[in-house]
Amino acid sequence: MFRHVLKGLPIAAVALGLSAGAAMAGKANDTLVWTTDREAAVADPYYNRTRELVIIGNTVWDGLLFRDLDTGEFKPLLAKSYKWVDNTTLDFELRDDVKFHDGSSFGPEDVVYTVNFVTNKDNGVLTYKNVSWMKSAEKTGPNSVRINLEKPFPAALAYLAQAVFMMPEGHYDAAPKDAQGKKDFGAVKPVGTGPYMITEVVAGDRIVMKKNENYMIGGPKGTPQIGTIVYRTIKEMNTQIAELLTGGIDWIWDVPKDQAERLQDSGQVTVENAKTMRVSYLAFDVDGSSNTKKFMDKRIRAAVAHAINRQSIVDNLVGPASVVIHSPCHPDQFGCTDDVPKWDYNPDKAKKLLAEAGVPDGFEFDIYAYRQREYTEAVISDLAKVGIRAKLNYMQYRKLRDLNWKGVTPVQHMTWGSNSIPDVSAITGVFFSGGKDDPANDPEVNKMINEAGTVTDPAKRKALYKTAMSKIAGELYWLPMFTYAKYYVFNKDLDFKTTPDEIPRFYTAKWK
């Protein structure tokens, strides 16, 4: 116990100003400080499921491939080239000039180690869905490697580019053991090949990354420019804005529309609204497992759909980069189509449908939500105008998902970000392939979705998804609402490009 006290002492000393101050933000210090409200506790993309670690993962580590955001094509990154041998086999030629941050060379052994380690269920990788499609990897030559798939998986390249990061061979061997003798793999010192290397992790407070001077030349990620990048946790949006305005930090996002507009008016900072892969939707209790059977009636669901002014929410609350959607996916995802039955804003029609369904004076039900309360409040207010009284139950995500799985939620206002994977298998495939997340468990839809998840012919996949989505939208298992847009606010000196997938590429940022 005493050694813990001793460990705390230096921190107390720093806190009292007895030792040197911390790194400052801004151009003068060549330090980019970005902030979110979430605590990035574990600096390992396999053992932390937060968006922050996806961002840091792409900054500190590299995958075999790289997705060009402008063209959508997959380019080799740690690989020199790749090719499909068959449906379930991928071959890679690797670069031979890449070094890990600890100085060791990158080679096929590292790929084999990483793939075999993360796909082993006993290792408890938290992002298991990102890797479970792989069966194994094997070395096929001095600079070549083969990845075997569990079964045909069309989205493989997207996952390889964004979620499968390469660790050095033996990386997790040094993991400390917990009391039961189980290894804690998330606690090892982070080592990657990426443009920045992690030099300091203060759990709950900051992660410091320094420029990797030996980063690969001529790679698709370019050459890192800014000397130091610091991630900091600041819970309160107000405090974030206050720090940004006084130069304590350089970059924030998720700023609500009204604040972002005022910040833009102030002229002190750069404000941008960008697309994200996240969509908002209402999921209905189609099978009537909750306390109200109302939503088994399609006319009621249609009344709700006609009553909500989605365009007004987009215009007034979300931001210019947001659009209303009609199918259960993001328009940028492969396989997504807008060519499905649509439900326009029409309160009169909603009232008529309510009368037809035998509830001309409306009814009362519980609506559940976990994110952006103001969006749900707008929905509630729209519904109230046609006489439907929705009672808000706002709670944490895990609690809500638990209730949803138990089937007690009549209507839930949810969102899904697809882990930024640009393929509908990451959203429609998750929610309409049958199971607890599926609101309808429509066997016809399930069959099509499951088939689309395994065929590799793009045209055939698209056709299958379109039929399934038409049924989902037409029967209103979900009411797809709109895409999310994010306001980014950052230092005027910063040359930063927003990206449509909620993964800011800090390694491309530079000072003006």
Added chain:
Amino acid sequence: MAPQESTPIAQPAGLPTAEEIMEPSPMAQMRKRVFGHYGIIIGGSTLLLIVLVAIFAPLLAPFDPILDQDLADKLKPPFWHDSPKYDPAHPLGTDLQGRDYLTRLMYGAQISLLIGFSAMLISLVIGTTLGVAAGYFGGRVDIIITFIITTRLSMPVVLVALAVVSLIGSSLWIVIGVLGLLIWDQFAVVMRSATMQIRNLDYVAAARACGCSTFHIVAKEIMPNVVNHLIVVATLEMAHAILLEAALSFLGLGVQPPTPSWGLMISEAKGMMFFDAWLIGIPGAALFALILSINLLGDGVRDVTAPENRN
């Protein structure tokens, strides 16, 4: 804390001197003290005003606090802002959702008072029962109840409230229940020591000697003599509950929107504080006035009924 401390605290000018009190009848003295006490007058009238507004909100308020919403009307400034966006229909402006701020403020008084009063009532019942039992019976009962009080005191209120609310979800009645179950400690501590003091007095001993039932002694002999302590703690805890609700709402775990509570209004508007300070200023000021008036009233009651003022 030594809760039986009933020394006249902050005795403002206007309180009669000892000589003046010597002559008139007790009731007259009391009247004089009450109406000569600035704290009671200011606190009492402010509280009365807030209570009246809360009760008559449906009649006074120009709009509906929840249904009258139009996103196109959002963030209208209040009347003292000399802005072309000002709309006389909304004297205090509109919130981020385009709802009338004055209306929500009026209905918010209902919620804040309801939370403060109900949570206080629950804690009063629990705390007084435990405190009086411990003080009256002493011995093992006292040891057990003291243990319960210590356990309760050693668990941080905000932390436990947050945990519980995040567990069962937040609604008005859950918040009231959780707060009521958490803030009874002061009642228990004060009632325990007050009862202990009185239990050993001659007249209680006499009542016991003539075979009065425990209930009779507690209800007829003890309660009337501790009721002034009770009122003082009750005002403090009511204020405490209202502030706690505001803090919970601030962290996003208070009452459920779109219910208009002042704490929730602050929480919803806090993001705009650097730009439209009035959005957080108005409910903040209302909350401040409410707590202030309750505290002034409590202080006044303490001053006026303190035993040393009673000769």
Added chain:
Amino acid sequence: MLIYFLKRLGVAVLVALTVSVLTFSLIYLSGDPAMALAGEEATEADIALIRRVYGYDQPIIVQYWDWLTRALQGDLGRSHYLKEDIADVIFTRLPNTLILAACAITFALVLAIPLGVAAAIRPNSLIDRFALTVAVVGQALPSFWFALILIFFLGIQLRWLPITGTDSWMNFIMPAIALGYYVTPGVMRLTRAGMLEVLQSDYIRTAKAKGLRPIRVLFKHALRNAIIPVVSLAAVQFGFMLGGSIVIETIFSINGLGFLAWETIQRADLPMMQAIVLVFSIFYIVITFLADLLNAYLDPRIRIS
């Protein structure tokens, strides 16, 4: 004295045990920890896997017993979320909270005691009214509201003070004021009341009659006696501050225990939550115990039964 000490110790252990049972059941009921660990975009299969690998599929009694036996051996376990030794995490964050609470209580005492003394010397004077105003305002000001106003003026408008973090002593000024101000009224009122009482007592009159300098009477004789109840109050408030700093630590982004507690609630990190509540309750018990001892030392009249 020894028996008293042992008794207190026994009660303390019992309280700690009760608190741990309460928290364990509370946190456990607050939702599936596996789901919290898995994060927002996990699928059913992900969560089932995590539940098995991390032992959340065991009955709750087994999990509690497991935790308790290890905690008794001084092992608070590892946080599944932070991947760190819990004792390490707590002791690296505790200093921040301790510094904050110490600064806050110092601020409260420095403001309240002189005001209380001055108010007691001249009851109903201008300074007494001022003290009264400070007290009633302090009690009625929501601390988070006050904190935001401080940030607005001292941090943004005047740019005198840094807003977040714990990098220098300057960082602690605003949070200490915001946290400490709420305590000021109680301390001030108690000081004033105590002084009033003491100043009217016989021995002060005697001291004055002996011709001692008034200032000496005031500080050497009166304040020493009047301050006794203030010590208890300050100690208890210090204990409450440790737990009550959640909101303030969140606003000022101070990486302390309160902030950790709030984060921990949100992600249902069972072993961590257990440890935090335990630390808080032990702190409370220790501090009130010390205050009792200090009072016994300051005031020989207090006899422990």
